Amino acid sequence: xxxLRFLLQKEFKQVFRDPAILRIIFMMPIIQLLVLxxxxxxxxxxxxxxxxxxxxSDYSRQFISKVTASxxxxxxxxxxxxxxxxxxxxxxxxxxxxxxxxxxxxxLVKESKxxxxxxxxxxxxxxxxxxxxxxxxxxxxxxxxxxxxxxxLPRFSPQTTIEITSxxxxxxxxxxxxxxxxxxxxxxxxxxxxxxxxLNIVKEKEVxxxxxxxxxxxxxxxxxxGKLIPFWVLGLLILTIGLAISLIVYGIHPAGSFLTIYAFAxxxxxxxxxxxxxxxxxxxxxxxxxxxxxxxxxxxILLGGLYTPIESMPQWAQWIAKFNPVSYFIEVMRRxxxxxxxxxxxxPQIGIILLxxxxxxxxxxxxxxxxx
Amino acid sequence: MTEQPIIYTEHLTKRFGDFTAVxxxxxxxxxxxxxxxxxxNGAGKTTAMRMLCGLSLPTSGKATIAGFDVxxxxxKIKQNIGYxxxxxxxxxxxxxxxxxxxxxxxxxxxxxxxxxxxxxxxxQLNLEAEGDKLVGSLPLGLKQKLAFSVAVxxxxxxxxxxxxxxxxxxxxRREFWNMIYEAATAGITIFVTTHYMDEAEYCNRISIxxxxxxxxxxxxxxxxxxxxxxTMDDVFLQLARKATRSDA
Ligand SMILES: Nc1ncnc2c1ncn2[C@@H]1O[C@H](COP(=O)(O)OP(=O)(O)OP(=O)(O)O)[C@@H](O)[C@H]1O
Ligand SMILES: [Mg+2]
Numbered sequence: 001x002x003x004l005r006f007l008l009q010k011e012f013k014q015v016f017r018d019p020a021i022l023r024i025i026f027m028m029p030i031i032q033l034l035v036l037x038x039x040x041x042x043x044x045x046x047x048x049x050x051x052x053x054x055x056x057s058d059y060s061r062q063f064i065s066k067v068t069a070s071x072x073x074x075x076x077x078x079x080x081x082x083x084x085x086x087x088x089x090x091x092x093x094x095x096x097x098x099x100x101x102x103x104x105x106x107x108l109v110k111e112s113k114x115x116x117x118x119x120x121x122x123x124x125x126x127x128x129x130x131x132x133x134x135x136x137x138x139x140x141x142x143x144x145x146x147x148x149x150x151x152x153l154p155r156f157s158p159q160t161t162i163e164i165t166s167x168x169x170x171x172x173x174x175x176x177x178x179x180x181x182x183x184x185x186x187x188x189x190x191x192x193x194x195x196x197x198x199l200n201i202v203k204e205k206e207v208x209x210x211x212x213x214x215x216x217x218x219x220x221x222x223x224x225x226g227k228l229i230p231f232w233v234l235g236l237l238i239l240t241i242g243l244a245i246s247l248i249v250y251g252i253h254p255a256g257s258f259l260t261i262y263a264f265a266x267x268x269x270x271x272x273x274x275x276x277x278x279x280x281x282x283x284x285x286x287x288x289x290x291x292x293x294x295x296x297x298x299x300x301i302l303l304g305g306l307y308t309p310i311e312s313m314p315q316w317a318q319w320i321a322k323f324n325p326v327s328y329f330i331e332v333m334r335r336x337x338x339x340x341x342x343x344x345x346x347x348p349q350i351g352i353i354l355l356x357x358x359x360x361x362x363x364x365x366x367x368x369x370x371x372x
Numbered sequence: 373m374t375e376q377p378i379i380y381t382e383h384l385t386k387r388f389g390d391f392t393a394v395x396x397x398x399x400x401x402x403x404x405x406x407x408x409x410x411x412x413n414g415a416g417k418t419t420a421m422r423m424l425c426g427l428s429l430p431t432s433g434k435a436t437i438a439g440f441d442v443x444x445x446x447x448k449i450k451q452n453i454g455y456x457x458x459x460x461x462x463x464x465x466x467x468x469x470x471x472x473x474x475x476x477x478x479x480x481x482x483x484x485x486x487x488x489x490x491x492x493x494x495x496q497l498n499l500e501a502e503g504d505k506l507v508g509s510l511p512l513g514l515k516q517k518l519a520f521s522v523a524v525x526x527x528x529x530x531x532x533x534x535x536x537x538x539x540x541x542x543x544x545r546r547e548f549w550n551m552i553y554e555a556a557t558a559g560i561t562i563f564v565t566t567h568y569m570d571e572a573e574y575c576n577r578i579s580i581x582x583x584x585x586x587x588x589x590x591x592x593x594x595x596x597x598x599x600x601x602x603t604m605d606d607v608f609l610q611l612a613r614k615a616t617r618s619d620a
Contacts (some may be wrong), residue, residue: 002477002480003477003478003480005477006473006474006477006478007478009474010463010466010470010474013466013470014463014465014466017465018465207459207461207464208457208459208460208461209461209462209463211427211455211457211459211461212455212457212461212462212475213478214427215425215426215427215450215453215455215457216450216475216478216479217447217450217451217478217479217480218478
């Protein structure tokens with residue numbers, strides 16, 4: 001215990017004396033959280049529409065005004081020629097072509113459903129696809145509205161109404177920041193936890209101090225705990241700074257409790273620290289550690305569900321995501337922040353994460369040798 | 373009856389793949405001796421020393437340090453030795469006092485012991501006013517003296533010094549050797565490697581390693597006589613010329 005105390009004193013002194021680490025701890029969350037959500041803002045506004053109206057009915061005009069009133073769309077072209085609309089897309093004046101077929105009104109009245117044709121510009125895929133899905137929900141809304149009007153009339157039986165719920169019910173305003181900020185926080189915690197820890201240990205190898213440590217009676221577990229605990233604390237510190245920023249700057253109050261977030265983070269950090277430790281046991285220079293870290297971080301980010309929902313990834317990528325601890329934390333963060341999930345709700349994720357922690361730390365401890 | 377040697381090796385060998393870095397060395401060091409471990413670059417000195425300290429597992433052969441086996445009792449060995457590696461290994465981002473406190477602490481020394489001995493040590497090194505300076509800011513000679521002091525701070529039975537005076541000026545080297553003598557007088561066995569032949573003369577006995585093997589082992593005077601040489605330089609050159617391997 002006493003040995004551990006000396007180790008911890010040393011680590012904390014070194015960490016707080018290192019200007020690079022301090023910069024990372026305080027500047028990284030601030031900059032990333034202030035800049036990234038704006039840069040990576042996929043909340044799409046000003047989607048330009050080219051509408052091909054073959055119907056020219058009251059309903060089609062009503063529909064168009066509803067679409068433009070939503071605030072997400074701008075009417076770029078209102079035409080009767082599909083080719084002309086496509087030309088607009090080619091010239092990048094329009095993002096989406098919506099074709100209202102002849103008999104739109106008739107079909108809507110008669111069959112209570114009317115097909116709409118939509119073509120999206122795949123160059124800015126995200127904008128177009130998101131735009132298309134907004135459009136779809138507006139169409140549904142509109143459909144619903146019309147049915148409700150008809151409901152007043154007795155000749156329509158009640159069973160024709162369908163309850164339409166928004167697929168974005170947990171993020172009703174479709175506020176992309178509410179979606180991104182918790183995810184970015186996860187990445188921050190991950191980076192600090194694993195890569196700062198890995199670099200720290202590898203630095204001792206590079207400088208040669210680890211040799212001096214290995215020749216003392218320090219036990220393996222003491223050395224490892226001495227390294228893990230400070231970075232565990234740092235991880236929680238970064239999380240706190242990040243949560244404060246998201247509260248102050250973005251006004252994000254988690255729907256769930258902070259306690260749930262911290263409880264999960266406390267376990268999650270064991271995983272990232274284990275990973276950092278593992279990296280350090282395989283590297284002899286900080287450069288190697290950096291390269292491996294970058295490589296892993298890349299996979300973690302791309303397959304973590306921050307930008308692309310995991311459900312819309314191909315099957316093989318979904319399998320990889322199952323082994324990506326980041327994806328669990330992002331999921332948990334979003335659930336707690338947006339849906340208000342409780343500790344009991346995220347118990348399965350905690351279980352999986354604990355398993356990760358055991359495997360990674362066990363592997364790293366086994367691979368850390370005091371003697372070559 | 374003679375006392376049991378404090379360092380004992382028999383055919384101690386270390387191979388890296390099919391390269392034999394240390395080739396069946398056998399020697400003994402008695403308690404309280406200053407033992408010089410000489411050899412050209414790449415001769416295998418550091419490798420041998422790391423095996424003796426329990427940092428590296430021997431490929432074959434026997435060795436005991438303070439009576440403890442290097443294969444099975446490394447933790448016991450570590451309690452009883454000090455080690456100053458070829459690379460400087462104090463924390464440059466900690467102060468002098470913090471370094472001393474840290475290393476003494478992990479050897480299980482009490483706060484009172486650390487406090488008293490730190491004050492005494494700083495006085496000895498004329499560093500009373502500089503205890504709170506970062507080690508990184510000190511000149512090399514002072515760093516090396518400090519590293520030595522830290523290596524013997526916990527009062528080990530043996531201290532292993534790997535080229536402790538590399539790159540240090542002659543005056544500081546002299547002071548450094550005075551510290552070694554003091555430690556030896558206090559009963560600590562000194563096992564030291566060096567490339568300076570004047571330092572070899574300060575040792576009680578020296579071994580000269582060539583290509584992983586110990587080619588000669590005797591007192592400095594004995595070696596000069598055997599090789600019919602006027603200086604240790606001469607002895608070393610005669611032996612080292614045989615070397616086929618060289619890092620330089
Ligand atoms: N881990 C290792 N793997 C492979 N070869 C090694 C390893 N460590 C040392 N060697 C080789 O073993 C030989 C002896 O190295 P060692 O460091 O023991 O020499 P040395 O006598 O200490 O030299 P110097 O005076 O330069 O410090 C060298 O040729 C070195 O390249
Ligand atoms: Mg060496």
